Amino acid sequence: MLPSEIFTGISMKTTDALGYTLRAELFFVSEPESQTFVKGQIWAENFVPRAHWEARLPLGIDNFHHPAGTGVIGHHTHWDRCYDMIDCIKEVKKVQDYHMDGNGWWDIGYNFLIGEDGRIYEGRGFHIQGAHCSGWNTQTLGFTIMGSFISDLPNERALNAAKQLMAEMEKRNFIDERCWSFFGHRDKGSTTCPGDRLYEEFKGWKNFHRECY
Numbered sequence: 412m413l414p415s416e417i418f419t420g421i422s423m424k425t426t427d428a429l430g431y432t433l434r435a436e437l438f439f440v441s442e443p444e445s446q447t448f449v450k451g452q453i454w455a456e457n458f459v460p461r462a463h464w465e466a467r468l469p470l471g472i473d474n475f476h477h478p479a480g481t482g483v484i485g486h487h488t489h490w491d492r493c494y495d496m497i498d499c500i501k502e503v504k505k506v507q508d509y510h511m512d513g514n515g516w517w518d519i520g521y522n523f524l525i526g527e528d529g530r531i532y533e534g535r536g537f538h539i540q541g542a543h544c545s546g547w548n549t550q551t552l553g554f555t556i557m558g559s560f561i562s563d564l565p566n567e568r569a570l571n572a573a574k575q576l577m578a579e580m581e582k583r584n585f586i587d588e589r590c591w592s593f594f595g596h597r598d599k600g601s602t603t604c605p606g607d608r609l610y611e612e613f614k615g616w617k618n619f620h621r622e623c624y
């Protein structure tokens with residue numbers, strides 16, 4: 412990996428005693444035969460790594476084994492919408508606090524969170540198993556679009572970012588490039604997530620309910 416691919420926002424907050432610099436340089440090593448990877452690799456201009464939104468450290472991690480056996484699950488947060496980076500970071504932090512302090516989880520549940528600013532915020536990321544859909548977390552990567560989309564759609568920027576994210580997952584074979592499936596949360600759990608309107612939108616997306624077996 413080129414040094415330029417590693418996030419270097421360290422000087423942005425050098426007084427943070429909670430270890431911002433440590434987070435920016437965290438290395439995770441997964442199974443012996445697997446790759447070593449760096450948290451915070453910026454793979455797109457609109458990607459916001461954890462270090463940038465000042466994520467709390469996870470209390471624990473489970474490695475996610477690629478490629479995902481099933482594919483991708485899409486969610487909404489059923490909470491507030493956001494349209495710029497300042498507000499979206501507030502939302503992401505709010506969700507992390509709720510998942511960790513309210514639900515008692517190790518970390519924010521989603522692998523990625525998308526705002527109507529068109530940015531993709533790193534949750535657990537590509538390499539760590541999420542907690543977004545009970546029973547399916549070992550087989551799927553999960554993204555959420557921030558907001559409540561029961562009767563409204565997210566804007567085009569958010570929808571395009573979600574498609575961009577799944578294309579990246581496919582390109583890097585994090586979801587099986589030969590065949591993967593896309594679902595809304597309600598397909599795999601007892602929930603109205605991702606909202607009626609967004610679910611209708613998902614029905615027209617690549618690999619929706621594709622049969623891979």
Ligand SMILES: [Zn+2]
Pocket residue numbers: 485486487543596602604605
């Ligand atoms: Zn959901």
